[in-house]
Amino acid sequence: DSKGNAMYADISVVPNLTDARVAQCNTPGVGTIAWNSSRVAVLDGSDSGCDMQKAAGAVVKGVLPPSQMPIQIRKDFGSNMNDSYWLSNPNAPLEGYPSIIGNEQSARSLRTRNGLHQITTRLNGTDGDPGNKFTIDRVREFTTNNKNYGAEVLVPGMVSYCQSHPMIDSVDVSGACNVLANWDMTEKLDSPGAYLGRELLGNLLSVSGGPFATPFSLSDPVNTPSGLDTSNPEVPSALADAVTYMNSKSIPLDASWRDYQYVTKNGEQIPIPGGFGGQGMFNVISAVRNSSTGVYDSVRHGSSFIITASLTGAKCPDVKTILTYSQAATNEKSPHYADQTKLFSNSGWVTDRFCPSQQKKSPGLKVANLNGGAKAVKKGW
Missing domain, CATH: 3.60.20.10 (Aminohydrolase, N-terminal nucleophile (Ntn) domain)
Incomplete structure (x- = not known):
């Protein structure tokens, strides 16, 4: 308020x-x-x-x-x-x-912990960036940074393990280990290793009893459970299984989402950043994998309409939105059938204009004068 x-x-x-x-x-x-x-x-x-x-x-x-x-x-x-x-x-x-x-x-x-981690480290001034306040642009980064919190919690432990165990279950994981070591642990379009990271995390989070070394603690609910329990034989196997699957589909171990996660509109493949909420993604994209190719070529649900607004007392609010599936999602002939989907693909936003002064600056402004009908009367607004 x-x-x-x-x-x-x-x-x-x-x-x-x-x-x-x-x-x-x-x-x-x-x-x-x-x-x-x-x-x-x-x-x-x-x-x-x-x-x-x-x-x-x-x-x-x-x-x-x-x-x-x-x-x-x-x-x-x-x-x-x-x-x-x-x-x-x-x-x-x-x-x-x-x-x-x-x-x-x-x-x-993990998604909740992602959000809380980003919020608290920003407000505590411990996120590595100057200051300890949120700007509206920083809020927008929640969607576009595509940080994978599950990866931040679990992947470092797997990298430590596989660097000293290049063979797991008779599978050479040395190449995958190098990819994970260099992965920025985001699911941006051009993040090498994003596919491998998702496959690994899916396997790890399916481990009987969970993959974590440190259990949940009521005294530290944001940061626990944490660590990787490599003493559980199912945990190392999660990486071997991920490598085996990707090799079976001829998917490079350093594959990113630009070529492996997309929607198709009017015959054009539009790459989609983001990932699974269960793995710790704030920008949820629940894509469906083609069982034959291994490509995530359909998005069922996830981030849809996103609005970010700054109400700081200025004369006009600073508001940007994105409708990820586009305004005319069922009308293939409309110019707005895929425009916002492409914008979302590129981490873009639509500028909303609430004030007349903002509306007059709209590059696509069209004004139509409508005659007839009842006379508008201004009453208390």
Whole structure:
């Protein structure tokens, strides 16, 4: 707001099910499985005592009132990386809410940790760049820097291991080891090793019991779990398997996304930067791999409409947006069928113009005078 407050709020229509009610009314078997895996309760319909109840302050029967939902207003920051409300701000964890809203005091996703790491190191002045404040351009870098946090956590340990173990499971991994050692651990279009990094991380994160050497610690939730447990035989095999797969598809070990991750519009391949949120990418691109070629030639979902705005008290806001799939995504004949997709490919933005003074400077400005109809009357705005 105008006083510099940032608000985080996880407010939506949520069933009025406190943890006590779930313990009382959730059915055994299916209900237990659904609750433990997805926090979905299957209530006992034969017990009238388990009917949905009206909570004080709730708008309608059967939903939680706002007083039981996570809201936080702070001067430093609030964040949301499509995770539980718990660690919106590590300086003040949100706790004590019904579990049906989200989990608490447990490991966060690598994507959440990516965002929190970038935020906290910037504000602490420990990210290697001058100052300790965010500019609007720095906020925009969250999308365009394409940092892979999972790689930052796990790849250094693999490099240390493979440099002294060039053969793993009878597979020569020396070339892959060199690629990983030189990878900048981003998923930009021209980042050599991005394909290998994704393949390796996918294998590592599938290891039984997890690949981490240091377990999650409640005292350091942003930075744990961490390290690579190379004593687990599945961990080194993850690299050997990645090399074997890429060799089987004749994909160079230093392949980048420019040639191996794209969408096709009107016969033109448009390379797409970004990667999987589960591997720690802030810029989520959920691409689908062609099983025959190994190429990620389709993007199902991920970063879609992105808006960045600076409201600093200036007369006009500084706003830039991008619609990754383009405005006319279903009209192949439109000039706007692929224009923003190409812009996104090149880490570009669309400048939004809210004020007349901004609009007059638009290079593509066209003015049409419309006659007829009711006369516009300015009333209180």
